[in-house]
Amino acid sequence: MTPTTPRTPEIPVRFEDIKAAASLLAGQVHRTPVVSSRQLDERAGAWLHLKCENLQRTGAFKIRGALNALSRLSNEERARGVLTYSSGNHAQAVALAGRLTATKTTVIMPGGAPAIKRRATEGYGAHVVAYDHLADSRERLARERAAETGETIIPPYDHPHVVAGQGTAGLELFEHTGALDMLFVPCGGGGLLSGCALAARRLAPNCHVVGVEPEAADDATRSFYSGTLQTVNNPDTIADGARTPYLGDITFPLVRACVDDMITVSDAELVRAMHFVWERMKLVIEPTGALALAGTLSGKLDIKKKRVGILVSGGNVDLAYAAQLFAAL
Amino acid sequence: MTPTTPRTPEIPVRFEDIKAAASLLAGQVHRTPVVSSRQLDERAGAWLHLKCENLQRTGAFKIRGALNALSRLSNEERARGVLTYSSGNHAQAVALAGRLTATKTTVIMPGGAPAIKRRATEGYGAHVVAYDHLADSRERLARERAAETGETIIPPYDHPHVVAGQGTAGLELFEHTGALDMLFVPCGGGGLLSGCALAARRLAPNCHVVGVEPEAADDATRSFYSGTLQTVNNPDTIADGARTPYLGDITFPLVRACVDDMITVSDAELVRAMHFVWERMKLVIEPTGALALAGTLSGKLDIKKKRVGILVSGGNVDLAYAAQLFAAL
Numbered sequence: 118m119t120p121t122t123p124r125t126p127e128i129p130v131r132f133e134d135i136k137a138a139a140s141l142l143a144g145q146v147h148r149t150p151v152v153s154s155r156q157l158d159e160r161a162g163a164w165l166h167l168k169c170e171n172l173q174r175t176g177a178f179k180i181r182g183a184l185n186a187l188s189r190l191s192n193e194e195r196a197r198g199v200l201t202y203s204s205g206n207h208a209q210a211v212a213l214a215g216r217l218t219a220t221k222t223t224v225i226m227p228g229g230a231p232a233i234k235r236r237a238t239e240g241y242g243a244h245v246v247a248y249d250h251l252a253d254s255r256e257r258l259a260r261e262r263a264a265e266t267g268e269t270i271i272p273p274y275d276h277p278h279v280v281a282g283q284g285t286a287g288l289e290l291f292e293h294t295g296a297l298d299m300l301f302v303p304c305g306g307g308g309l310l311s312g313c314a315l316a317a318r319r320l321a322p323n324c325h326v327v328g329v330e331p332e333a334a335d336d337a338t339r340s341f342y343s344g345t346l347q348t349v350n351n352p353d354t355i356a357d358g359a360r361t362p363y364l365g366d367i368t369f370p371l372v373r374a375c376v377d378d379m380i381t382v383s384d385a386e387l388v389r390a391m392h393f394v395w396e397r398m399k400l401v402i403e404p405t406g407a408l409a410l411a412g413t414l415s416g417k418l419d420i421k422k423k424r425v426g427i428l429v430s431g432g433n434v435d436l437a438y439a440a441q442l443f444a445a446l
Numbered sequence: 447m448t449p450t451t452p453r454t455p456e457i458p459v460r461f462e463d464i465k466a467a468a469s470l471l472a473g474q475v476h477r478t479p480v481v482s483s484r485q486l487d488e489r490a491g492a493w494l495h496l497k498c499e500n501l502q503r504t505g506a507f508k509i510r511g512a513l514n515a516l517s518r519l520s521n522e523e524r525a526r527g528v529l530t531y532s533s534g535n536h537a538q539a540v541a542l543a544g545r546l547t548a549t550k551t552t553v554i555m556p557g558g559a560p561a562i563k564r565r566a567t568e569g570y571g572a573h574v575v576a577y578d579h580l581a582d583s584r585e586r587l588a589r590e591r592a593a594e595t596g597e598t599i600i601p602p603y604d605h606p607h608v609v610a611g612q613g614t615a616g617l618e619l620f621e622h623t624g625a626l627d628m629l630f631v632p633c634g635g636g637g638l639l640s641g642c643a644l645a646a647r648r649l650a651p652n653c654h655v656v657g658v659e660p661e662a663a664d665d666a667t668r669s670f671y672s673g674t675l676q677t678v679n680n681p682d683t684i685a686d687g688a689r690t691p692y693l694g695d696i697t698f699p700l701v702r703a704c705v706d707d708m709i710t711v712s713d714a715e716l717v718r719a720m721h722f723v724w725e726r727m728k729l730v731i732e733p734t735g736a737l738a739l740a741g742t743l744s745g746k747l748d749i750k751k752k753r754v755g756i757l758v759s760g761g762n763v764d765l766a767y768a769a770q771l772f773a774a775l
Binding site for chain 1: 479481500728
């Protein structure tokens with residue numbers, strides 16, 4: 118038997134929690150394909166394996182963490198419902214997880230969020246509450262509401278079950294490819310990055326794990342190298358899933374403990390990586406979903422002749438908006 | 447042992463040829479994913495399984511037939527080189543197959559073909575010869591050139607090894623899903639359709655096999671129902687891979703023998719199906735690649751509660767052109 122790693126107050130997620138999440142999620146979320154492209158490999162001078170979470174249910178990895186978290190609530194907690202805040206992929210993920218677990222869900226969303234995102238979230242059966250994001254803090258609103266309603270808050274990343282759920286994407290990748298030399302993962306709040314890094318530490322101890330952020334939202338990179346939590350405020354980047362202001366209480370120590378490098382890429386690099394994947398690999402990926410590939414191709418780290426895993430986090434992007442980004446190339 | 451089907455002069459392709467092609471192609475072409483979407487299933491009231499040949503090497507199924515044909519040439523034939531005519535996916539497929547088998551390839555292409563298609567074909571190492579498609583017949587030019595050079599002609603569909611190669615897409619689909627109630631396949635010259643239908647006849651004898659054409663290029667549908675070869679001339683449809691003027695000497699009898707129904711869809715139906723697949727399923731597919739899904743959703747055949755296979759034939763489409771199609775929705 119493999120000895121289990123103890124949970125600590127600082128790092129309350131273990132590899133075993135990812136394994137347990139994988140068992141729980143089996144058959145409810147897609148085991149997404151891992152794809153490669155000889156053209157891409159020739160260009161990179163390396164063997165690149167892309168884990169396609171854009172092909173996941175709801176179009177992003179977020180359903181893994183949300184469904185893991187909701188499934189672990191008691192019947193009593195589920196009866197009181199859950200609450201979250203997000204205008205992005207986590208909102209739809211919690212909404213779908215609510216439907217799958219017969220749990221009432223409420224999502225606090227900025228009043229100015231795109232109608233299509235609100236409709237998609239409501240389409241899965243969630244109740245959407247609009248707030249004024251300039252006047253109010255979504256976290257404070259959520260705490261106040263939860264105190265009244267008894268709803269359980271499922272935050273977008275800083276939650277042990279959410280991190281463990283996201284880590285199943287990394288687990289599946291290693292199960293498919295075997296040990297890799299390097300792994301590149303997008304970083305917003307650090308849920309996906311820390312979960313995948315935790316999987317890497319066990320399954321491929323020598324794998325060099327790299328988090329990738331947009332240049333304009335480099336808080337995690339600065340936090341990682343300084344050792345002190347850094348923040349950004351409403352950064353200007355097309356990678357909307359990585360505009361998160363800071364790492365969490367759980368994800369920051371996990372990133373520090375399990376990640377080897379943090380790098381940043383420009384929006385122009387993101388658009389070029391996206392365009393390659395759409396045009397040559399026939400996959401629709403969102404700007405945030407292109408972070409890891411853009412980081413791989415950025416030249417910031419030596420990837421030559423390495424076996425490289427790349428987490429493609431999602432594919433939720435307005436097609437006309439993407440066409441505009443490509444037209445400006 | 448399963449008894450083998452005899453080859454006949456009319457139908458010189460047997461199921462065993464598809465099996466043999468699959469062995470030969472293994473490891474050289476992708477075993478493409480089969481994907482499904484709960485949203486799509488809910489909308490269709492059926493279980494839909496999409497075989498993603500858009501994720502195939504060169505972005506379309508055509509490499510299957512081309513590589514099978516080139517691999518079966520003698521060393522002497524390979525030394526003399528091969529010749530084909532196509533401005534589309536078959537051109538790139540023959541070019542790549544030539545590279546993989548160390549065979550010199552020449553492609554006869556209309557002078558007005560898009561520069562990007564010519565470059566892609568040349569990029570794989572083929573020699574491209576332009577011709578005036580208003581003044582000349584590409585088949586005649588090919589025959590004349592081959593008589594001089596000794597090159598072997600590998601036509602886009604009417605060739606036993608090409609049909610057998612394309613049939614491996616259907617074989618893989620049935621191996622993945624088990625017997626299906628229905629199978630929808632795009633039809634241009636009938637290579638993919640007849641190969642997949644032949645696989646269906648053996649692996650799922652009760653499967654209802656349906657060929658799908660664009661309304662404006664309905665020659666195969668008319669041929670199928672009349673029993674006499676019908677033609678179209680340069681039809682006006684966005685499904686450029688299905689503008690083929692007629693079925694072939696091999697594919698027509700095969701389609702008559704193995705296909706159960708032929709239907710047509712409008713360009714507007716194609717754009718709607720494409721848009722759904724791009725937006726919801728995160729896959730880039732070309733107009734021709736959307737034929738089978740559009741046929742499935744057309745309402746022309748009862749699919750309710752059926753297990754349906756759908757061949758997505760390719761994903762080679764200019765991204766800006768696709769954005770224009772979507773903008774007109």
